Amino acid sequence: MKSQTKTILVVDDDEGMRDTLSAILKRDYDVRVAATGEKGLSVLKKADINLMLLDVRMPGMNGLDVLKVVHDHYSEVEVIMV
Amino acid sequence: MNEVEVAVQAIKHGAYHYITKEFDYDGLRSLVRNALQRQDLSRRVVSLSAQVADQNDREFVPGPSQVMREVVTMVKKVANLPATVLILGESGTGKELLARLLHRESGRGDAPFIAVNLAAIPREVVERLKPLGLEGFKVTLDGDRESHDRMRPLRGGQGTFDKIIDNIRQVAPLCNIAIGGNFDEQSVDSYPALLDFLKEQSFADSLVKVAFKPIISTEPVAQSNGLIPLTALDSSGKALGGGCMTAAGAGGGSPCDTCNFIDEKMSFLREETKKRDFPTLTACTWAPARSTRSTPTPSAQTDRCSPALGSRPNSASRWATSTTTDRTKACGRRRRSDSKNSVPGIPAGDCSFIPVCAGGCSVAAHNELGNMNEKSCHKTSFESSMVSLAHSAAGVS
Numbered sequence: 001m002k003s004q005t006k007t008i009l010v011v012d013d014d015e016g017m018r019d020t021l022s023a024i025l026k027r028d029y030d031v032r033v034a035a036t037g038e039k040g041l042s043v044l045k046k047a048d049i050n051l052m053l054l055d056v057r058m059p060g061m062n063g064l065d066v067l068k069v070v071h072d073h074y075s076e077v078e079v080i081m082v
Numbered sequence: 083m084n085e086v087e088v089a090v091q092a093i094k095h096g097a098y099h100y101i102t103k104e105f106d107y108d109g110l111r112s113l114v115r116n117a118l119q120r121q122d123l124s125r126r127v128v129s130l131s132a133q134v135a136d137q138n139d140r141e142f143v144p145g146p147s148q149v150m151r152e153v154v155t156m157v158k159k160v161a162n163l164p165a166t167v168l169i170l171g172e173s174g175t176g177k178e179l180l181a182r183l184l185h186r187e188s189g190r191g192d193a194p195f196i197a198v199n200l201a202a203i204p205r206e207v208v209e210r211l212k213p214l215g216l217e218g219f220k221v222t223l224d225g226d227r228e229s230h231d232r233m234r235p236l237r238g239g240q241g242t243f244d245k246i247i248d249n250i251r252q253v254a255p256l257c258n259i260a261i262g263g264n265f266d267e268q269s270v271d272s273y274p275a276l277l278d279f280l281k282e283q284s285f286a287d288s289l290v291k292v293a294f295k296p297i298i299s300t301e302p303v304a305q306s307n308g309l310i311p312l313t314a315l316d317s318s319g320k321a322l323g324g325g326c327m328t329a330a331g332a333g334g335g336s337p338c339d340t341c342n343f344i345d346e347k348m349s350f351l352r353e354e355t356k357k358r359d360f361p362t363l364t365a366c367t368w369a370p371a372r373s374t375r376s377t378p379t380p381s382a383q384t385d386r387c388s389p390a391l392g393s394r395p396n397s398a399s400r401w402a403t404s405t406t407t408d409r410t411k412a413c414g415r416r417r418r419s420d421s422k423n424s425v426p427g428i429p430a431g432d433c434s435f436i437p438v439c440a441g442g443c444s445v446a447a448h449n450e451l452g453n454m455n456e457k458s459c460h461k462t463s464f465e466s467s468m469v470s471l472a473h474s475a476a477g478v479s
Contacts, residue, residue, distance in 0.1 A: 006118055017103065024107050025114060051117055054097075056088050064091055071096040076125070078117040081092040081100040 007032060007048060011040035011066065012055035012082065021053055021082075037061030044074055051078045153180070161187035205252045218258025218290060221246060225263060225272035226279065233269060247283070254285035261360075263294040270347045274354050281358045292360040294351050 007030040010021045022031045032047060034040040037058055052070065056063035063081055070077055089100040098117045101110065160167060161184050169177045185191060203219060224233040227243040234241050250259055261280065265273060273294060280286055355362040
């Protein structure tokens with residue numbers, strides 16, 4: 001059964017990786033994507049996200065920078081670093 | 083940073099896991115599933131901890147009272163029965179604590195205890211009551227958000243303005259909603275803001291009536307020695323139900339307060355309500371028929387308004403410009419504008435004719451102008467009546 005209430009946010013500057021991760025997970029979850037750390041935080045602010053797949057190396061805010069913000073302000077959101 | 087250092091930093095900053103980009107698809111799915119399960123468990127722990135803390139805070143303590151001990155004994159007896167239990171009592175006597183005790187003793191203590199707030203009516207309750215004849219209900223909002231929450235600080239936050247509005251949003255599609263409110267000098271000016279707020283809501287068109295009434299103190303009126311009080315008093319010194327036609331009549335045995343304030347503000351709020359196209363009263367309120375409601379006669383006696391009691395008036399000696407028959411008709415004809423709310427079988431509402439309020443009485447308007455929606459004033463007759471009363475009390479013929 002599809003987990004309708006769970007939403008996953010994929011943050012990665014690599015479009016191919018975003019598409020791959022979305023393809024793997026979208027059957028079971030609602031998947032959102034963002035191309036930068038800043039955009040990822042913006043999505044996080046507006047949507048009820050359960051889990052983030054977060055690329056470590058990105059231009060601008062890198063994954064660790066984003067992780068610190070998530071940890072401080074959205075502590076309920078689980079994060080898997082990629 | 084190399085891969086290991088990044089992984090260490092990630093975990094240190096709270097990441098659930100770290101994977102490389104050469105991941106296995108099934109492994110990733112499994113990892114995601116586990117992370118979400120951990121999140122669910124964390125949330126459950128938080129929720130249960132809060133419930134336990136709440137229960138500990140609200141432990142029922144019967145105290146030394148024999149009556150309460152008997153109540154607790156009875157609760158323990160019935161707790162295991164598969165029956166519904168109704169607990170009645172005044173506000174603040176501990177009904178919910180007793181319900182929690184019942185829950186704990188029932189053998190179902192591990193299951194959630196859900197305290198339903200009956201300051202609001204949940205959608206499910208409305209759905210269950212509709213087949214039984216529920217058409218709608220009335221909601222009280224005592225002014226705008228700030229005023230309402232100031233005037234109703236209790237109920238553990240359950241009756242706050244926002245919660246009531248949320249409740250209306252849920253049930254408005256199912257049944258009729260009437261909005262009422264009780265205003266005083268401090269809150270009355272916040273009502274236009276309330277009306278504006280209501281007008282903006284999605285349920286605005288569903289409201290079947292919007293009408294407000296004043297809060298009137300029922301404290302005994304002080305009587306100075308040797309002076310005739312302006313407000314008519316009964317033998318115990320309490321003000322008589324004055325029969326302010328526009329407002330106080332519905333206020334619950336209210337002493338009329340020479341009520342320029344009430345009439346003025348009732349008219350003001352009525353106009354403000356009408357301006358926003360809400361259904362409201364166009365004339366006077368329908369007050370409950372009260373056997374204790376009295377009016378003073380010229381001989382300083384009190385007389386019940388007979389039509390309100392369903393019988394004919396017993397004397398022709400009455401005040402001012404209306405005969406008894408006129409008064410009977412006036413009483414009998416007075417209705418709320420909203421016929422949905424008239425009460426069949428009750429012949430009259432607030433039947434006190436004496437214009438103690440000296441304000442714009444709709445009965446006078448009815449009698450003198452033939453239209454109870456026109457404003458009228460019988461202050462003159464009131465004043466002459468007061469002179470008569472003064473003469474009578476002073477023994478001057």
